[in-house]
Amino acid sequence: MRTFTTFDDLQAASGTEIGTTEWITIDQKRVNEFAHATGDHQWIHVDVERAKTGPFGGTIAHGYLTLSLVPWLGSLLFHLETPGAKLNYGINKVRFPNPVLVGSRIRSTVTFKEVVDIPAGKQLTVGHVIEIDGQDKPACVAETVVLLLAD
Numbered sequence: 001m002r003t004f005t006t007f008d009d010l011q012a013a014s015g016t017e018i019g020t021t022e023w024i025t026i027d028q029k030r031v032n033e034f035a036h037a038t039g040d041h042q043w044i045h046v047d048v049e050r051a052k053t054g055p056f057g058g059t060i061a062h063g064y065l066t067l068s069l070v071p072w073l074g075s076l077l078f079h080l081e082t083p084g085a086k087l088n089y090g091i092n093k094v095r096f097p098n099p100v101l102v103g104s105r106i107r108s109t110v111t112f113k114e115v116v117d118i119p120a121g122k123q124l125t126v127g128h129v130i131e132i133d134g135q136d137k138p139a140c141v142a143e144t145v146v147l148l149l150a151d
Contacts, residue, residue: 002078007122010082010148014115019077023105023133024069026061031102034065048102056099063096066106066140070128073108083151084121090145092125098137105133113143121150 002018004010028048035041043050044060051059071088080086100106111127123145130140 001076003081004078005081007082007148007150010080010112010122010124011115013112016112018110018112020109021073021076021107023107024073025105026065026100026102028059028102031059031061031065034062034068038062038064040064056101059102061100061102061139063099063140066096066100066130067094067142069106069130070108070140070142070144073130074110074126074128077108077110080124080146080148082122082148084149085147087147087149088144089123089147092143092145094140094142096140098132098135098139100132100139104135106130106139107133118147120147122148124148 004013031045035046040062044054044056045062046059048059107130109129113125113127116123126144126146128140128142128144129138131138
């Protein structure tokens, strides 16, 4: 776990890999709860029997479920304790190259791509690559943007 308490610490980490999380298993309960929360009950996610004969041989996690895990996975690797508020500003890029079959294990590698000055403080661009155990192609590649406001 890395903790960043100053903008100088953050700037020094620009362009570096922060780390890789432990593996977590994506189970059907998590997928069903995400379907319930979002209203996305497409059968490839929630109908276990039908999905067995579908294109993936079983149910798959929603791409946006995988993406929604990015903040939590990041929190396993780093904490931002810089002065002032921290705001999710947006996402520059997101791709879902490979579906996550229910029962698969995933993990995330996080990189601080860029730290730039903005009038209110710093803007941090964070790269996330979520891989699937035993697969060559990742489940999700995303680039998020965080605003770190000065006190």
